Amino acid sequence: MVLLVVAGGGLAGVVGLWWRQTPVDRLQSVGDCLVGLAQITGLVGAYLVLVEIALMARFPYLERRLGSWLASAHRNLGGYLILLLAAHVGLVVGAYSVSLREAPPVVVVGVLQTYPGVLAATVGFLVMVLAGFASARGVRRRLGYEGWHGIHLLLYPAAAAAFWHQLTLGAQFSRNRWAAGAWAGVHAVVAVAVVSNRVLIPLLNNRRHRFRVTGVEEHGADVMSIYISGSYVSELGAEAGQYFRWRFMARGLWYQAHPFSLSAAPNEHTFRLTFKCVGGYTRRLRRLRPGARVLVDGPYGAFTGILRRQRGVVMIGGGIGVTPLRAIAETMHGRRRDIVFVQRASKVADLILTRELEALDRAGRIIYIPAVGSRKNDPLSAERLLDLVPDLGDREVFICGSAGMAAAVVRNLRRAKVRRGRIHTEIFDF
Numbered sequence: 001m002v003l004l005v006v007a008g009g010g011l012a013g014v015v016g017l018w019w020r021q022t023p024v025d026r027l028q029s030v031g032d033c034l035v036g037l038a039q040i041t042g043l044v045g046a047y048l049v050l051v052e053i054a055l056m057a058r059f060p061y062l063e064r065r066l067g068s069w070l071a072s073a074h075r076n077l078g079g080y081l082i083l084l085l086a087a088h089v090g091l092v093v094g095a096y097s098v099s100l101r102e103a104p105p106v107v108v109v110g111v112l113q114t115y116p117g118v119l120a121a122t123v124g125f126l127v128m129v130l131a132g133f134a135s136a137r138g139v140r141r142r143l144g145y146e147g148w149h150g151i152h153l154l155l156y157p158a159a160a161a162a163f164w165h166q167l168t169l170g171a172q173f174s175r176n177r178w179a180a181g182a183w184a185g186v187h188a189v190v191a192v193a194v195v196s197n198r199v200l201i202p203l204l205n206n207r208r209h210r211f212r213v214t215g216v217e218e219h220g221a222d223v224m225s226i227y228i229s230g231s232y233v234s235e236l237g238a239e240a241g242q243y244f245r246w247r248f249m250a251r252g253l254w255y256q257a258h259p260f261s262l263s264a265a266p267n268e269h270t271f272r273l274t275f276k277c278v279g280g281y282t283r284r285l286r287r288l289r290p291g292a293r294v295l296v297d298g299p300y301g302a303f304t305g306i307l308r309r310q311r312g313v314v315m316i317g318g319g320i321g322v323t324p325l326r327a328i329a330e331t332m333h334g335r336r337r338d339i340v341f342v343q344r345a346s347k348v349a350d351l352i353l354t355r356e357l358e359a360l361d362r363a364g365r366i367i368y369i370p371a372v373g374s375r376k377n378d379p380l381s382a383e384r385l386l387d388l389v390p391d392l393g394d395r396e397v398f399i400c401g402s403a404g405m406a407a408a409v410v411r412n413l414r415r416a417k418v419r420r421g422r423i424h425t426e427i428f429d430f
């Protein structure tokens with residue numbers, strides 16, 4: 001709530017600055033109105049760029065409390081950002097076309113040649129459009145994580161390229177040095193946060209902890225775990241359910257960092273991550289051997305046992321989404337019937353970590369229930385969920401899996417009268 005108030009206050013400040021610098025007597029013609037609209041869409045769009053970067057600045061305090069909500073907000077705001085910036089560009093071209101009575105292509109060429117910083121800002125805008133296109137679900141799947149992530153890294157220089165023309169050409173800043181100073185100051189704070197949280201702190205942590213691969217274990221044809229150990233590991237304060245970004249310093253792997261959740265509760269010396277070998281990168285991880293150095297960035301995420309408010313808990317995991325739930329279940333205390341662990345899969349062969357989950361069941365820690373079936377014959381419909389867990393409405397529910405799987409389970413839980421506040425989700429997507 002505090003974060004929303006702060007963000008809303010900043011947006012109100014930006015709109016208020018535009019309102020103060022745009023008296024009604026300046027909006028007398030069509031061209032003037034187009035200029036005014038271009039200014040407000042540009043200001044709000046630039047503010048959203050700042051918010052988007054701040055959401056991914058990895059502030060430790062926010063990450064441990066809001067976790068994936070920050071990433072969800074980042075994704076949801078992206079579409080509005082592109083629309084606002086596109087409207088800004090279109091309105092600027094339209095305003096000059098009306099005022100100069102020139103065709104839009106002529107105006108575009110003239111603006112790029114005349115005004116400093118506009119060419120760089122245009123390149124930055126095109127990069128943002130490319131990132132938005134790359135985030136479309138179908139395109140994202142074709143690109144894979146590596147391509148998608150590489151394009152999104154270009155957003156940092158794109159935002160920097162667009163910044164200068166805001167101060168030199170934006171009437172709200174060129175006419176008000178205090179506003180310009182405040183605008184530059186906020187951008188500087190966010191830039192320092194990004195460099196500190198995403199570069200300097202991870203480098204210092206890795207210098208101290210010196211992580212290395214200490215074991216590789218196969219759980220089946222396509223599932224494997226990697227054990228990573230280091231010095232003073234407990235200082236990181238990692239909790240079961242959180243994730244790190246892992247960069248394995250081995251041939252064919254060192255240039256990429258990928259996020260994986262902990263699949264076992266961390267101890268004083270060791271982390272474990274578990275994944276399915278479904279893509280080129282994860283298949284190459286099979287070549288890892290003990291001793292390989294690892295650069296670790298994290299921990300991130302708020303999907304941990306601290307969310308538990310009720311004695312009774314239901315955990316529902318689909319695919320590789322079982323891994324953080326298995327780690328959280330390991331840390332939860334109570335009677336066996338307090339924790340019901342449901343693993344969703346289309347077929348029996350897709351169930352993973354079953355031996356470990358069955359072992360937790362035999363030890364009296366959880367009730368383990370495989371839920372196998374097609375989407376058409378949904379084994380987690382509202383009726384079947386109530387059959388599996390009659391007191392479902394009195395329990396806390398943890399869900400982890402793909403976006404589609406999580407959305408379907410949430411809908412069924414709501415039909416089963418489970419309160420929204422008792423449903424906690426972690427989506428495995430990028």
